[in-house]
Amino acid sequence: MGVTIADVAAHAGVSKTTVSRVLNAKGEINENTVLKVRQAISELGYVPSAGAVGLARGTTQMIGMLVPDMAWAWAGIVQAVVETLETEGFGLRMLTVNRGEESLRRLGLQVAARSFDGLLVIEPEGALASITELHEAGLPVVLIDDRFQRPGFPYVATTNREGGEQAARHLLDIGRSRPLVVTGPEELSCTQERLGGFVDVYAQAGIELDQRSIVCGDFLFESSRSAIAQALADGVEFDAVFGHNDPSAAGVLAALHEAGLRIPQDVAVVGFDDIELASYTYPALTTIRQPMREMGEAAARLLLDHVRRSPQAASSRIVPTSLVVRGSTLEPSAN
Known part of the structure; x- marks a missing residue:
């Protein structure tokens, strides 16, 4: 059974009426008494019910x-x-x-x-x-x-899948045929949806993405930055990157800058979410806006x-x- 108003009263050494008055902030009550009641509530972990705080109309609002x-x-x-x-x-x-x-x-x-x-x-x-x-x-x-x-x-x-499709269509529209994808954690359904939509649109355009074109990430800036640096070191050729969220896309931008590549001339980058960060990267990030x-x-x-x-x-x-x-x-x- 949970902590009751009677338990609070006994712990504070006051009456149940006094506890109720403290909870409802009604009447003039000695400051020391108020402190004792509040301390008892805190120590016992008491959660006031709707009735205890005077909300008798059947809803707490x-x-x-x-x-x-x-x-x-x-x-x-x-x-x-x-x-x-x-x-x-x-x-x-x-x-x-x-x-x-x-x-x-x-x-x-x-x-x-x-x-x-x-x-x-x-x-x-x-x-x-x-x-x-x-x-x-x-x-x-x-x-x-x-x-x-x-x-x-x-x-x-x-619409995660549709968001992936939107990213792919935009990159195809600007002539990018060799995309690299930095995904979110593979166990998340949103990762599978975003990746599936993206891959399918490229497949419909006759472009199949191989395993070297898909890097498993974790939605974090630093891991995406490292993934792009490794892809460049391994000689993977790409002209676009789709990061599965904006922090990972920002990590992509950082790695590309460090490699001396121009954005978007050499590599175009798309993120996902449209958080505030997307407006402040350099250049500002094209992204799929999650509303x-x-x-x-x-x-x-x-x-x-x-x-x-x-x-x-x-x-x-x-x-x-x-x-x-x-x-x-x-x-x-x-x-």
Whole structure:
């Protein structure tokens, strides 16, 4: 059984009414008493329930959001979620899985305490089974996913395969017939989707990519930089590189600069994501835009539809990618 308001009261040496007043910030309470109650809450790991904080109308007007960490990569999604929820009169409670099983245990306690009405999830590394259980127990959940997982609950995803196709068509359009691909981790579905789309478009153009043209990467700058340096040292000939995300494409740019190659004249480079970094590389990076803000807004609205049990609530949403052309594939116009 979880920690109760009675446990907090006993631990702090006060009445349950006093604990409730502290939680609701009602009435004048001695500062020392407030500190004792808050310390008891912290030491016991008490998660106030919706009722305990005076939200008796059957909804907390709060949405939980579970992310792998607080990294900047989620900024566009989170900002869109916040703006959408605020427009609808909801707040946001951020949660991470930094502590593994301990984080999931705390999440379970907050769900049991009805601390929020629904849960948005980004890339639940190792947590998909636990999230599925929460959904099956009645919690509205929506997954925001760019890695092509397909859970047993609603999700918002993007078009990874089509993004790979868009990158290939652009490179073919500018006359690049010898591409090199630096993939993401091969176990990820998004890697297979992006690679599959890219390879198929080249195959349709009569160009088969051999194994030397495909380098397994890990989405990181330094490993991509090393991979390109090694490919050049091995004598692999290429006139274009498709990096499976923008940090890896930035690593490609660095290696090409170090080798004295001109971009895009000698080698054209395409990334994937269109994070802020893509605008600041030299030259600026042509990339496949993953619509982070649109995904965040779509996920928030989809979850609210399920929280409100709207009969029009969709099961899932797919938000398409798009090509953003910059200087890493096309030289600026002379005009």
